[in-house]
Amino acid sequence: MNSFSGGWRMRLQLARALMSPSDLLLLDEPTNHLDLDALVWLEAWLKRYAGTLIVISHDREFLDAVTDVTLHIENAKLTRYGGNYSKFEELRAQQLVLQQSSYERQQDKIAHLQKFIDRFKAKASKAKQAQSRVKAIERMEKIAPVLASADFSFEFKEPANLPNPMLAISDASFGYRTEDGMQATTILHGVNRSVLAGQRIGILGANGQGKSTLVKTIAREMSQLAGTVTEGKGLNIGYFAQQELDVLRPDDSPLVHMVRLAKELGPDSKEPSREQDLRNYLGSFNFNGDMVGQAVGTMSGGEKARLVLAMIVWQRPNLLLLDEPTNHLDLTTREALSMAINSFDGTVMLVSHDRALLRSVCDDFWLVGRGKVDPFDGDLDDYQRYLLDESKRLREQARQSQETVVVPVQVVAQAPAIDASQGKGDPREQRRLAALARQQVAEKTKPYRKELDQIDKRLPQLASERAALELKLATAGLSGADIAEAGRQLKAVNDSIERSEERWLELSGQIEAIQQEMGATA
Template identity: 40%
Template sequence: MIDFNQITLRVGTKVLIEDFSMQIHNKMHVGLVGKNGTGKTSLFNLILGHYEADKGNVHIQPHLQMAHVEQEIRNIDQTAFDYVLSGDAELIELRKAEQKALDDNDGIAISHIHQELERIDGYRADSRAAALMTGLGFNPEDLHQPIAHFSGGWRMRLNIAKALMCRSDILLLDEPTNHLDFETVVWLENWLKGYQGILIIISHDKEFLDHTCNYILHLEQQKANLYKGNYADFQRMRAEKLILQQTMYEKNEKTKAHLENFIRRFGAKATKAKQAQSRVKALAKLADIAPVVATNEFTFSFLKPDRLPDPLLTMDNVAIGYEVGKPILNNVNLTLTPDTRLGLLGKNGEGKSTLIKAIAGQLSIENGDYTASEFLNIGYFAQHQLEYLTVTESPMWHIQMLDPLISTQEIRNFLGQFDFHGDKALESIERFSGGEKARLALAMIVYQKPNLLLLDEPTNHLDLEMREAIAMALQTFEGGVVIVSHDASLLEMCCDQFAVVRNHTVTLYEGDLESYRTQVVTERSNDEKSAAGTSTPSTEAKLDFNERKNLNARLKKLERDIPKLEAEMAKIEAKIAKLDDILGDSDTYLNKSHDEIQTLNAQKDQCSTDLAAAEEAWLMAGDEIETITAQLNA
């Protein structure tokens, strides 16, 4: 059990959560939701013991084993399999003790250790680790590769596998679906359904929360409210609660106005003094009911395309690749029209992004016919779209680059639809969050009035509000849409047809997303069973850029960038640790002014922002190194 007792939690001078009490019991699967900045990650850190509450306390029974997903891997020379296996710390200690007992020929110790291994199901540990890795998308030949072989995104999967390997009583997962494909998300959902301990998940994926959680803890306006049920249940109950609250508030205000009016009219009259006094007492007893505060929910819409040719483009028996004679996809047949709502499914690495690039005209066609209308206007949101923004410039500058003749006021009006108001439109985007940068990238696409949208993982970095805004905007978009996403909610709302990219082909799927989900669960289950005792290397590499020369140059630059980014992260972490020491010292608050303490808190916030940006750059660089290396070796 986790027992929160009258918790108040601040970051600097900002109150995140106030006077929060709750107990989380075994088998409660809790989705932790709320807008960015409401305290979700801080609450995680409180549970982990990284933060202390400003008031109250958190009690976790000392015998409970807690697991969470680590953010980095220190020893990158060990194999992926050994790293995942180390998630079961007791198993590792028993195996070390067993080896020592064998070396010492200590029969009594060996017998005791074997009993302990039996107790913790240690003889199935290797099979369990292999099954976890397979479920998370690793091939059998990956198991015994050194961690250094994997990119940042795949290392995050290893960290998830290690957390799941732990025989934990409490499992904390912070945005676990980031960088996963739809198939792996489905597997993870299925695994978590069977988890028998306390599960707490931070996620912006509604469908994922629906499939994994039986409680939702909602953080809003310094309060934490618990709802029984999944995310869909939470949305319904919260809406009902807000309607009831507003009704009670209006009734309360009406009663209050009536009483105040009576007191004002008759309070001075001797004949009515007694009645007036009773009204004063009644007024004092009225409950203080707050009105429902309307939130500024973000919405936008796509501009109407200038033309809508039908078809927009066709691909007839097309072969697609990055090098002549080495196609990644063969015999691709697609017809895209203004009515197309196509979702691309398939594991990472099968060629979904390759197909999107080919549709966008960024890859040469080796065989077959690619025919695009002369009026085709593509809006392409690539998987790493944020890299193409100029971080030293403002949102206004980015729109001006698209249309130098547009007036400043027209730009302001347009950017206002994407929540870039006032000075925000003129700020350098260097300090923008991932969500703000994604909004700008989307605004640039919308401004160009595309009639075909190609969206490759558009929801990365986005919160629930922004994801819902995209889904709603796509409902009224008048052109064709092709989407790659691990977000099932977005796919279900926006796609009426699916295609599976697998084994170098693209096949239209005769079914809905739910039937595909069932198929994935069955296939992954079979893969886990077959992977439990196998590990044979046979990695198939694929190329991802046109020219080998450019790939080599890019690879060298990335390899130089990695140690620089690691050094930068270490430097920032040291700054944060130093600031934590200062802010954690009671003498600081005796010897420094309020403004000086505010400055220290601001410095820490800035360091945290810088660290998040450096970590994201490190992850993306690692992903690209792995991709390029595989392509060069193909």
């Protein structure tokens, strides 16, 4: 077990719990370290579970999918809300508004009663009335004011520069070597990808497929086995490791970590490095008082994660490499991380099972699997459908096979053509092959379709410009110079429309040719 990754340990823990017949299932942070493949499977299993489920989780979408009651613990009190987490947030917000309104009305009433007491308590004729009002105040069940929660927030500093491209990976193989360096195990091969300034890339793939290997190699923690990884001039990487202790020293305190980091950055760093400045900085990440001197090894997973974030922010990176940054983070800190990433000017590469974070942050996705790194043409919903289809296919293969067959990864320069006749007689296999064929066509035609979409958006704009210029030329009273200028602009617009329409036809023809060549339809 000690040799297993966090994801495989969590899978085993879940297997032990789920295989036991039960009426009550208790799960404490079951999604930590799981990949999206396992997470989608777990959600589907829990939806079918016939007993009562009590789950603690910081994964918003997971809670929304599997719960219909929310228990909120705050100030030593437990409150029950009907509905999943999103419904709880809505009801909680309404409750806070009502509580604040009731509190303010009660304070007005108390002030009114107190004013009467103060005015007439010394008068014998009004003493009894004043005393009754004192008792009325005492009998009131006091409504607590709504106190603003001390939400955690932070932001990444503006990068000193933004090289473009950030990275260029060419014909690279990624993996690991034995300690003596004599033997190498290749996990990813034939990787050709570039990372541009400002990109937000989500890295998808099942556990063990090489996501962390890819990130560690880019982070300079490992060397590529073949090919080249070319860094842009001035590249400054901020790396969040999946296991926080990979970059933390358990015996050292947060302050010692920051002092060491300030010394490593040296005098060229523009950040203040006095001890008090470092203490103040750690305080902004909720490391206050004695915590700055506490050994990191005694801290919770969430506190370690916040320290790693603090160290990354201090370095002013222009490329963020985040490998499962939300493990152990509560929902408040996850929201803070999402907001900080979205306001970050640099480039982000994110490995995460937190779908809410992936949806809010990432614009592009890479799929790591079967020894390759390819663009994934779709969103997270498409990816979840892909996982379900892949799971069905693997189960069907397992049913048809009497024994486990280990198929070695085959190095190929490009995806092999799909022979539809391979699945003849097997409807499931035919559907799978057809889906693979469509995926290959989609990948090969993607750049042409992207340019087509750009032209489709541009043509209506050009048509509007042409109509406006024609209307202007039809207006009486224009000077000769104005007419000449409008005529020149109209000719330029008409030329642009003609070129765009010709390019549109050319691209459409290329797409059709690819579809015919590969024997698939769009």
